[in-house]
Amino acid sequence: MDKLLKICDLFKCSLDDLVKGDLTHLPSDSAQSLPTDAPITDICGYDEMMREFSLKISLGIALILFGVAGAAFFGKDSMSAGADPSALSVVSLFIGIAAGLALIIPAGVENSAFRHDHPFIENFYTAEQCRKNRRSCRESWCRHVSQLGTSGQGGRPSP
Numbered sequence: 001m002d003k004l005l006k007i008c009d010l011f012k013c014s015l016d017d018l019v020k021g022d023l024t025h026l027p028s029d030s031a032q033s034l035p036t037d038a039p040i041t042d043i044c045g046y047d048e049m050m051r052e053f054s055l056k057i058s059l060g061i062a063l064i065l066f067g068v069a070g071a072a073f074f075g076k077d078s079m080s081a082g083a084d085p086s087a088l089s090v091v092s093l094f095i096g097i098a099a100g101l102a103l104i105i106p107a108g109v110e111n112s113a114f115r116h117d118h119p120f121i122e123n124f125y126t127a128e129q130c131r132k133n134r135r136s137c138r139e140s141w142c143r144h145v146s147q148l149g150t151s152g153q154g155g156r157p158s159p
Contacts (some may be wrong), residue, residue, distance in 0.1 A: 002019035019071010040124040053111050077092075 009020050042048075070092030125133075 015024060040122060042124050044118045044121060046118070048123075049111070049114050051122050056103045056107035060100040060107070062100075063103065064096050064100035067093050067100065085126050 004015060004018065008015055011018065013021075071089040074088035074092050075086075
């Protein structure tokens with residue numbers, strides 16, 4: 001019943017009109033309606049939110065990996081003067097994990113809240129933008145995979 005009353009407030013009509021009647025006779029407010037000839041745009045901030053989300057997730061994972069690298073660097077084989085290598089290793093690991101999670105967890109909560117607030121987002125990208133993005137993504141993946149394949153061979157003499 002509460003939801004019906006909220007819908008009545010939204011459409012500025014009575015409960016009888018909403019349940020039994022035809023609402024097409026009510027005057028429409030042109031300031032609240034979207035123009036039919038206008039291009040579709042990002043009205044809820046989806047693009048900006050997803051860019052921030054991907055940046056925070058990437059940085060969080062990078063910080064965790066730096067923590068793991070620091071733990072390996074300060075491991076038992078390290079020559080650290082006057083400090084316990086295992087303690088430095090553990091501290092480095094936990095600092096990296098804590099810093100990474102400090103970015104990842106709030107980003108996930110913000111993303112979840114955004115998706116809850118905006119459950120239906122219309123695709124506002126043009127077909128050309130989608131095609132360019134797919135091509136760019138393919139090229140980027142190919143370039144990075146080829147760099148991974150050739151990065152391990154640097155500095156080796158050829159037979």
